[in-house]
Amino acid sequence: MTDDTAATTDTAVDTRPTKIMYVAEATAHGGRDGFVSSLDGQLALQVAMPPALGGDGNGTNPEQLFAAGYSSCFHNALVLVGRRAGFDLTGSTVAAKVGIGPNKQKGYGLAVALSVSLPILDQGIAAKLVDAAHEVCPYSNATRGNIDVTILLG
Incomplete structure (x- = not known):
């Protein structure tokens, strides 16, 4: 593989x-x-x-399937790093938007925006957990350097 x-x-x-x-x-x-x-x-x-x-x-469509896969995988990575750090991520969510459009090579490319909600955590701690999840998540690792991935923490 x-x-x-x-x-x-x-x-x-x-x-x-x-x-x-x-x-x-x-x-x-x-x-x-x-x-x-x-x-x-x-x-x-x-x-x-x-x-x-x-x-x-x-x-x-494939973009919806990718959005569902990436958001659930990223959320699992977030819960994992949160648990390892001793934080309860109850109520947290991850939503994904996957865009498709033409690229410069006359083909098509993707862009992703992940919206992460960690309502019970301090923004600084939340940002550190999101960064750690982005390093752990298999989708993040697969897309890194290949497509634009924006992570919004709200």
Whole structure:
């Protein structure tokens, strides 16, 4: 699951897993106007182009799925680092916005904005926990340096 031919530099941090503990499997039929399902049957969704991209919007789309995955993964990382630091994160939430648009290479790119709410914590402590979660979260590690990720603490 890794590309051993990828060039790395001495200053790059290697965030690849040393051991695969779980593998999710899903299949798409019909691309953005079709159906996606997971091998275990837990996911079975109609996929449709959103109206903003010329579709009818009668289904979910890859950007919504990415937003759901990133927000839940980041929130789990946040709870983990909070617990390790001795903080109760009851009532905390993470919302994700995933944008798509053309890039300079005549393809498409993504941008993410995460909105984190830690209502019972001091802003300074909350900011430190968010920074720590951003280092732990697998989605953050996978996207770092590849897409713009903005984290808003409110």
